[in-house]
Amino acid sequence: MLSGKHSHERELSPSQEHYLRAIWELRSERGYARLADLARALEVTPATLSVGLRPLEARGLVAHDDQRFLLLTPAGERVAREVHHRYTVLRSFLHDVLRVPAATAEREACLIEHDISGTTTERIVDFLKLLQEDREVGAPFQARFDAFHRSCGATRPCTDCGLACLTPAPR
Amino acid sequence: MLSGKHSHERELSPSQEHYLRAIWELRSERGYARLADLARALEVTPATLSVGLRPLEARGLVAHDDQRFLLLTPAGERVAREVHHRYTVLRSFLHDVLRVPAATAEREACLIEHDISGTTTERIVDFLKLLQEDREVGAPFQARFDAFHRSCGATRPCTDCGLACLTPAPR
DNA sequence: GATGGTAGTTAGACTACCCTAACGCTTGAT
DNA sequence: ATCAAGCGTTAGGGTAGTCTAACTACCATC
Numbered sequence: 001m002l003s004g005k006h007s008h009e010r011e012l013s014p015s016q017e018h019y020l021r022a023i024w025e026l027r028s029e030r031g032y033a034r035l036a037d038l039a040r041a042l043e044v045t046p047a048t049l050s051v052g053l054r055p056l057e058a059r060g061l062v063a064h065d066d067q068r069f070l071l072l073t074p075a076g077e078r079v080a081r082e083v084h085h086r087y088t089v090l091r092s093f094l095h096d097v098l099r100v101p102a103a104t105a106e107r108e109a110c111l112i113e114h115d116i117s118g119t120t121t122e123r124i125v126d127f128l129k130l131l132q133e134d135r136e137v138g139a140p141f142q143a144r145f146d147a148f149h150r151s152c153g154a155t156r157p158c159t160d161c162g163l164a165c166l167t168p169a170p171r
Numbered sequence: 172m173l174s175g176k177h178s179h180e181r182e183l184s185p186s187q188e189h190y191l192r193a194i195w196e197l198r199s200e201r202g203y204a205r206l207a208d209l210a211r212a213l214e215v216t217p218a219t220l221s222v223g224l225r226p227l228e229a230r231g232l233v234a235h236d237d238q239r240f241l242l243l244t245p246a247g248e249r250v251a252r253e254v255h256h257r258y259t260v261l262r263s264f265l266h267d268v269l270r271v272p273a274a275t276a277e278r279e280a281c282l283i284e285h286d287i288s289g290t291t292t293e294r295i296v297d298f299l300k301l302l303q304e305d306r307e308v309g310a311p312f313q314a315r316f317d318a319f320h321r322s323c324g325a326t327r328p329c330t331d332c333g334l335a336c337l338t339p340a341p342r
Numbered sequence: 343g344a345t346g347g348t349a350g351t352t353a354g355a356c357t358a359c360c361c362t363a364a365c366g367c368t369t370g371a372t
Numbered sequence: 373a374t375c376a377a378g379c380g381t382t383a384g385g386g387t388a389g390t391c392t393a394a395c396t397a398c399c400a401t402c
Contacts, residue, residue, distance in 0.1 A: 005390065006189075006214070006281070015359065018177075036379060043177070048360055050381055068380070098294040108287055110177075115282035123269040126320040137315050144308050149297040176360065186389065207349060219390055221351055239350075 014114035016056055017083045018042065019049070021113075023062065023070050024080035033070040086121050087113040093124050097131065099146065185285035187227055188254045189213065190220070192284075194233065194241050195251035204241040257292050258284040264295050268302065270317065 010017070022041050026033035035053075039046045053070075056062040061076030072080055087109050094105035131138040179185060193212050197204035206224075210217045224241075227233040232247030243251055258280050265276035302309040 013358070034379075044359095045361065046380065047362080047382085052359075094291060094294075098291065098298065100291050100294055104288060104290065108291060111179075111286035112283050115286065116279055117275060119275065120265060120269065120271050120279060123271055123320065127269065127316065130316055130319050134315060134319075137312055141308055141312060144305060145298065145301055148301050148305075149294065184388075205349075215389095216391065217350065218352080218392080223389075 010114070012056075012079065015052060017079070017114055018110075019053060019056065020061065020072070020076055020080040021083040021087065023072055024077060024084060027070075027072070034068070035070065038070065082118070083113055086116055086118075089121050089124050089128070090116070092128060097128070097142070097145075099149075179285060181285070183227075183250065186223060188250070188285055189281075190224060190227060191232065191243070191247055191251040192254040192258065194243055195248060195255060198241075198243070205239070206241060209241065253289070254284055257287055257289075260292050260295050260299070261287070263299060268299070268313070268316075270320075 012020070019038070019042070022038055023033045026037055026041060035046055035049055039049050042049070044052075053062055056076070057064075060073055061079060063071045063073055063076075065071065090109035090112050091105050094100040094109060095102055100108070131141060181188070183191070190209070190213070193209055194204045197208055197212060206220055207217055210220050213220070215223075224233055227247070228235075231244055232250060234242045234244055234247075236242065261280035261283050262276050265271040265280060266273055271279070302312060
């Protein structure tokens with residue numbers, strides 16, 4: 001589908017970032033990660049991973065035991081945590097603020113995590129923190145937002161584009 | 172880089188969505204779109220497009236003149252507008268609300284536009300409208316947010332993960 | 343009417359990502 | 373001791389999206 005050139009100026013491809021995050025999450029949850037577990041978690045065949053992890057090993061991000069348990073090097077763990085961080089922030093924003101259903105929020109966060117810069121991520125963190133910490137902003141905002149989009153008239157298609165648009169509707 | 176299976180359950184691939192949006196934008200701006208213009212706009216070679224547009228023609232989304240000027244069918248235009256809508260909404264959110272620099276906002280919106288559902292897009296629209304229309308929420312919110320992230324202490328790394336994290340820092 | 347630029351196409355190659363099928367290596371149960 | 377299960381690897385294939393290079397087709401002017 002999408003490939004090279006545009007998108008993803010990062011050093012690692014989306015898949016590779018995904019692999020790293022999944023290894024880290026497995027290891028956090030159960031203390032170890034085997035290739036087969038990882039394959040299950042990522043819904044990918046072991047063959048795919050066997051090949052796909054190779055470049056990550058070559059770059060010194062992933063390694064393994066004498067028992068072939070997967071390990072993250074410090075560099076690999078740093079990347080994994082960054083990806084996980086982006087994922088978490090996005091999911092929280094989508095679900096906790098925008099009230100997108102949990103499954104959708106997770107699915108979309110999984111994709112967007114590879115597209116979004118660190119800078120943007122931190123802006124969203126600021127945003128979440130503001131809602132959390134500033135009582136004069138947080139609660140009223142969320143209450144209004146919830147009410148706002150519950151009233152289905154909130155977004156009405158604009159006659160020009162047939163899509164809910166950003167120019168305020170005439171009244 | 173990223174391919175098949177995960178990501179993008181949409182009928183069209185990210186590239187194809189991109190092509191449609193670009194045709195639509197070119198035609199909106201200057202009334203016509205030629206393959207060469209499109210190639211320049213998308214920073215892709217004409218050869219890529221010549222091949223890449225074929226499936227879109229086969230699906231009845233794109234057509235051309237006797238003069239080979241590119242046209243969108245009604246179905247093609249509908250998709251193009253949807254993509255453009257997602258793009259616009261994202262860019263506005265990133266730039267106007269989160270204050271991400273314009274260039275970054277555009278670059279990231281260009282990527283995320285293919286990942287995000289219509290539902291989520293409309294949630295963001297609701298959010299933008301709320302800020303725009305509700306004076307008790309909009310202005311104070313934005314003022315606080317701007318002040319908040321200007322003060323660089325706003326996000327501080329948490330000792331646990333080394334990344335600004337979502338659990339409130341101990342005080 | 344030859345020359346040359348612009349537009350689009352075709353052919354061939356490459357990379358990323360995925361799959362299935364077949365094989366080798368433990369390891370644990372019978 | 374064998375045999376089955378499970379893990380990982382290898383080999384071979386497929387698709388999407390891109391590229392370069394070589395072509396065709398049309399104008400435009402000289």
